[in-house]
Amino acid sequence: xxxxxxxxxxxxxxxxxxxxxxxxxxxxxxxxxxxxxxxxxxxxxxxxxxxxxxxxxxxxxxxxxxxxxxxxxxxxxxxxxxxxxxxxxxxxxxxxxxxxxxxxxxxxxxxxxxxxx
Amino acid sequence: xxxxxxxxxxxxxxxxxxxxxxxxxxxxxxxxxxxxxxxxxxxxxxxxxxxxxxxxxxxxxxxxxxxxxxxxxxxxxxxxxxxxxxxxxxxxxxxxxxxxxxxxxxxxxxx
Numbered sequence: 001x002x003x004x005x006x007x008x009x010x011x012x013x014x015x016x017x018x019x020x021x022x023x024x025x026x027x028x029x030x031x032x033x034x035x036x037x038x039x040x041x042x043x044x045x046x047x048x049x050x051x052x053x054x055x056x057x058x059x060x061x062x063x064x065x066x067x068x069x070x071x072x073x074x075x076x077x078x079x080x081x082x083x084x085x086x087x088x089x090x091x092x093x094x095x096x097x098x099x100x101x102x103x104x105x106x107x108x109x110x111x112x113x114x115x116x117x
Numbered sequence: 118x119x120x121x122x123x124x125x126x127x128x129x130x131x132x133x134x135x136x137x138x139x140x141x142x143x144x145x146x147x148x149x150x151x152x153x154x155x156x157x158x159x160x161x162x163x164x165x166x167x168x169x170x171x172x173x174x175x176x177x178x179x180x181x182x183x184x185x186x187x188x189x190x191x192x193x194x195x196x197x198x199x200x201x202x203x204x205x206x207x208x209x210x211x212x213x214x215x216x217x218x219x220x221x222x223x224x225x226x227x228x
Contacts, residue, residue, distance in 0.1 A: 004159075042120075043160075043205070043218040056215065090159050104209075105150060106216055108159035 003027040004109035006091050012115045013081065021076040021112045023091030030096060032074040033106065034066060037088040049074060050096075081116045088113050123206050123219030131227050136193040138222040140206030148209040149189040150216070151180050155202045163204075164191070198226050 004025045013019050025032060034046040048056035049068040063085075065077040074091055092106040123140045130136060140149070148167055152160035164175050166182035166189060173180055177194045189206055206219040 006159075042220045045215060048215075092159075105162060105165055106207075107162065108152075110157070111159045113157070 004091060004093055004107055006089075006109035006112050008112060009110065010113045010115075012117065013078070014117050015081060015083070017081075018077070018079040020078065021089055021091075021114075023074040023076075023109055025072055025074075025091075025093035025107075025109075027093055027095075027107060029093040029107075030071055031094045031104070032068060032071070033092040033094075034074065034076050035090040035092065035108075037090055037111070039087075043090070047076075078114075081114075083116050086114055086116045121206055121208065121217055121219035123222055125222055126220065127223040127225070129225045129227065130196055132196060132198060134196055136196055136200070136224060137190065138204060138224075139188060139190045140208075140219045141188040142208070142210070142217075143187070144210050145186040146189075146208040146210045147186070149180070149182050150207045151178075151189070151191050152205040152207060153202045154205065154221075160205055193224075196224075196226050198228050200224060201226050 007022045031050045033048050036044045036046055045058050046060045047066040052068050052071055063080050067075040088111045090111045091109040094104045094106045096104045121140050121142050150165050151163045153163050154160040163178055164173050164180040169182055169186045170184050171182040179192045181190045183189055193200055203221040203223050205221045207216050
């Protein structure tokens with residue numbers, strides 16, 4: 001599935017850096033998601049945007065700041081991260097999002113492999 | 118939060134063997150999805166199930182939505198080396214529209 005793209009694919013940053021992850025979906029979907037995938041842990045939902053409105057924030061530390069300027073683009077701004085934030089960050093999109101019925105299939109991007117030194 | 122129990126956690130099989138994995142929950146689910154994730158990539162949707170008892174195939178893959186609506190199964194027939202990856206179940210329950218994921222089954226296939 002190439003409908004969801006993410007950049008960069010790999011990122012190494014120091015704890016004092018500020019960086020941003022970008023996600024773009026070409027599927028005409030209304031909802032976008034950020035997930036964190038750490039080794040040996042289930043996928044953790046971080047944020048959900050539906051029609052550019054944030055509808056879910058799963059107790060994510062404030063050093064992660066999402067931005068959804070339109071229904072096709074989603075950003076995750078990172079600042080003063082910790083080494084334990086190193087993980088694969090996955091973006092996904094779906095047709096209806098939070099307002100849809102529970103048949104809303106999510107399509108994932110390839111992820112950004114983040115390493116915090 | 119809501120958890121899905123996926124088993125086995127890993128499997129190491131010989132090429133040509135059939136594979137079975139399952140996902141269970143303590144609550145009722147309305148939708149079951151099965152994804153495959155290869156190294157360095159995001160999960161890719163394999164099969165979606167929307168009705169209790171539904172049996173759906175995608176090539177050598179077959180998945181079933183359990184009658185109790187609390188479980189789902191994925192079978193892979195005649196495995197090949199490119200089946201290697203992590204298989205995730207996911208689902209929506211009655212409580213809301215947030216997708217819940219299982220912990221994954223890591224499949225390794227020996228040629």
